[in-house]
Amino acid sequence: MKVQKLKLYHFPATRSARVRWALHETIGDEFEVQALDLYSGDQYRDEYLRKNPNHNVPLLEITMEDGSVHRMLESVAMVEWLVESFPEKKLSPPVGLSPERADYLQMMHFGGTWMDMMLWQVRIHEHVLPSDQSDPRTIDRYRQKFVEEVEPQLKERLCQTSFICGDAFSGADIVIGHNVTWARGYHLCQDDIFHEYLSRISKRPAFLKAFEDARKFTPEVPNKNKLAKFSG
DSSP, rough: OOOEEEEEEETSHHHHHHHHHHHHHHHTTTTTEEOGGGTGGGGSHHHHHHHHHTSSOOOEEEEETTTTTEEEHHHHHHHHHHHHHHHGGGGOOOOOSSHHHHHHHHHHHHIIIIIIIHHHHHHHHIISOOTOOOHHHHHHHHHHHEEEEEEEEHHHHHTTTTTTTTOOOOOHHHHHHHHHHHHHTTTOOOOOHHHHHHHHHTHHHHHHTTTTTGGGGOSSSSTTTSSOOOOO
């Protein structure tokens, strides 16, 4: 059965941007983007919560040709699903017991879990939580951990190859590349090697389309000291 329609619920420069990037890389422009204003609490509206109980973005709504609807909630799963569905795009090593495939999956999920978690801890404590809940120790701890543990692993790779998993762009670069842009917004990943890496990936037309609204993003949550619900 074929997919009839894809709809992405999106907020600029967040994790949904990596899915938007993957969509442009694979299917082109034939999908719908629904903007969701996280700072106004759109993610807590009853209609949206029925679709996504995690009250966040992205949400990818997949409508099949028989009218049935499937929803995906995890950004890295969405990227992986899209990349695997278009093998002719050559955005991942072929499925199989190869070292290249193992390395690719390792970096996809390193970006979506370990790296992402550290960046999120910095973000929520610096710009999301009310001041009486923010913990400077947590910020310092994860900033240090990121610099000492994450950056050296990425730098070692980028000193040897142009992209995260070799000399060819892959789905891993969608996840890691988005995280590097996120990190640089918090004055992490400042070495020239990261600037050069972003210079390479940001020339891709799909990247430019995915981040065309990035200027609308502001890290500071408005009126965060009056935050009624935790927007995590």
